[in-house]
Amino acid sequence: MSADRDLIRARFSGSLGAFWLDVEFEAPTRGITVLYGPSGCGKTTVLRCVAGLSRMAGSLTVGGEVWQDDAAGLFRKPHRRAVGYVFQEASLFPHLSVHRNLQYGARRAAETGSDDLLPFDDVVDLLGIGSLVNRSPSALSGGERQRVAIGRALLSRPRLLLMDEPLSGLDQVAKEGILPYLEALHERLSIPIIYVSHDIREVARLADKIVVLSNGRPVAAGPVDRVLERLDLELSAGPFEAGVVLRARVAGHDPRFRMTRLVLNGQEIVIPGADLRVGDEVRLRIRARDVVLAKSRPAAISVRNILEGTIVEIAEDAETAFAEVLVDVGGGRLRARITRDASADLELTAGMGVYALVKSISFDRPAIGPSRSEAVAG
């Protein structure tokens, strides 16, 4: 039972239109767990079941507290579950001011006597919504509304924050504007977050743990870097966006060429100048299609990043022209998507030493984010 204190355990099954949903997963009570999968795979249904908004057969325990247990005939009503829920659309109450929206859950939580771990002013500061509190929700932009909705959920003193694709209704600019706030939440708060997304870039940037769903079933689960490097999950991410997440440390800046130098287990990586402090750990997302492999170290080449590594695994897809190669570069693994023809020509095999070339510009801005100091293991 004591081990359960640190875990959220969920199991749900039931009919979901065309297919049968059967999901069982665990999430740590710290950090962000992303439920990832294509639209219609059942992620939102699972989240609604956790909140109690939908009901399916199963069981749910949150940090040792039983919220649903069919065997015992127990089902806690949504308003008795200490969850914060952020919907795809902000869904602010249009008849209340921003301030009263924020207070809606806070007042009710205070009545139940749950601990006030997040004072109003802290939440408002954290989300940068101080100047909005006296406005009407209709006077806010999409990104502002979603930040208020997040604040409203946090102020209801949840033990668990559920977010259902909170960025999907926003344009690219608003998305970029809100991601830093989510990262700040993650760093400052101890509340676990279950985050539903179908966007691999959000996953790479935010997730500590990931549960990949496909047609109502979990097909993979684990720490985000471990899961993203798996070669058999092509279908879920799609060949275009498949890639890995690596953690590197900022070593220095080159003001003349506006480049930032990173170190990954002794090997240097350069990226276009980023506003990062020396010594910070950052996450890099590197897509498989941006990685080129060479058997010898190429010279006189415009590609800046040449990482030495060893081939761990090669997955050839006989249906297509492509093969995916997993390369251990020390401290992390890269995925490279090359043609089967090239693989045969170079006579690539597992255990062979190779050079992985990554074009600097492929470290696009949104893929870079400060890494988590308390990264979740297992």
Added chain:
Amino acid sequence: MLDSASLWPPVVLTLKLAAASTVLLLIVGTPIAWWLARTSVRWKEVVAAVVALPLVLPPTVLGFYLLLALGPGGPGGWIAGLTGARTLAFTFEGILAGSVVYSMPFVVQPIRNSFEAVGGRPLEVAATLGASPWDAFWTVAIPLARPGIVSGAVLGFAHTIGEFGVVLMIGGNIPGETKVLSIAIFEYVETLQWARAHALAGGMLVFSFAVILLMMVHLKRSERRIP
């Protein structure tokens, strides 16, 4: 000249009837509208059709059945028996009950529509913020459905004021008890007292116009407030 003292009792009685009906209509109609908007049971449209029946029934038909229901042999007679009376027909309480039935669709329909427009999402949000269903109903559903509730109340009030057939069937023409405005006008016209008929009819015309105008202005204003 006009003897205004004899004109007032029907006006006062009518306003009293309309006010009491409106209160009852909201108390009974709002839960019905809520249920119709939220339930997923298949036979809900049967209930909706029963509520809407007065829209198509001739007032005389409705009045006839109400007369039977309110009379000594019906449930109305039984209720009257509790206070020692024989019947609810031809009493103020009787025409009040009739008015509530007759005006119900005008109240339920707009309220149901606005509950449906509010949808389930705000209530789900309220639930995840710790509000019980009862709490969410009062703090979220009712304020968001306010335009529909206001229209329902105004329509119910105005409709009761203009009621004639049903009152005639179940109330008759008892001064101070069931002699409402429209019946008074009818009587004045029948007895060729045109000046009195004019005074009441003209007053009603102005009043009705004012009510409709006020309602529209109010609705426009709340539309602006709630996008």
